[in-house]
Amino acid sequence: MKKYPLSEEKIHALLTTEPVARLASAGADGFPYITPVHFVFMADKIFIHGLAAGEKLANIKRDSRVGFEVERMIGLVHDAHDPCGTNTAYESVIIRGHATMLADTAAKIAVLDAFVRKYAPQHKGGAYPDAMLKLTGIIELSIQSCTGKYYPV
Template identity: 30%
Template sequence: MIDYEMRRKERLADLQTAERILEKAEYGVLSTVGSDGFPYGVPLNFAYDGKKIYFHCAKNAGHKQANLDYSDKVCFTVVDNPQVIAKELTTRYGSAVVFGTAEKTENNKRYALELLAKKYAPDLPDIGKSEIEKFYSVTDIYEISIIKISAKVNR
């Protein structure tokens, strides 16, 4: 993997900032490449536990899984709290970009689903448990093992 240098060095953020952005962001965009050579970027819900990124999808189906079957290399991007400042022709934001590999997991499936439920419905643990049981058998979980993470901020 080529390690490109960030052009706007004053916006480069440290690893702790990148991790905070990953923890706070509501959704991310997963980018993959398919056997036809075309890239595919899809927004999705995710959970980050400080080590890996987890996301769910329908069991053994869809464009995302077809691409991941072809290549496990991914790029995952999140933007936290973007605010357009029209009079300055700029946007305030924090963003994190992760490069890594994604693989389907059975070992961490329940753990990941519980992380997702806790993130998106923290005040509704019973509903989260019910949904996990209801959809467990028709859901796949992927985990992204992080190779490189970078962050950029314009506050």
């Protein structure tokens, strides 16, 4: 059992507010492939957008199992007398799940609207050109397991 588990409310808050996470997939050579991603959390799923082609998408098509990690560093915790007592105060979430590509245009637009609300709210209500929608890939991560923990200040 984790010493400092995050509550479900804190997990959802972290998944809603943090701007960058890391997605891990299995590379063709068997090595993990980890990439930083922008994401949104909605309907108890993680959505990631990017180009409709690339290594992470090829990996997901080959093996849908992925890892996802997000953290917030709160600060360093220093021991006044012991340099080995220095630690990091943080919150983190680790997710395991299965990733698929969204194909439905209406679903893609709903996810892109969520990205706009999170990252560029000044563009809310804008239209997405058809050419851009075709070049945009949306990864849907269905969560199989989710854990969160923190280290206090």
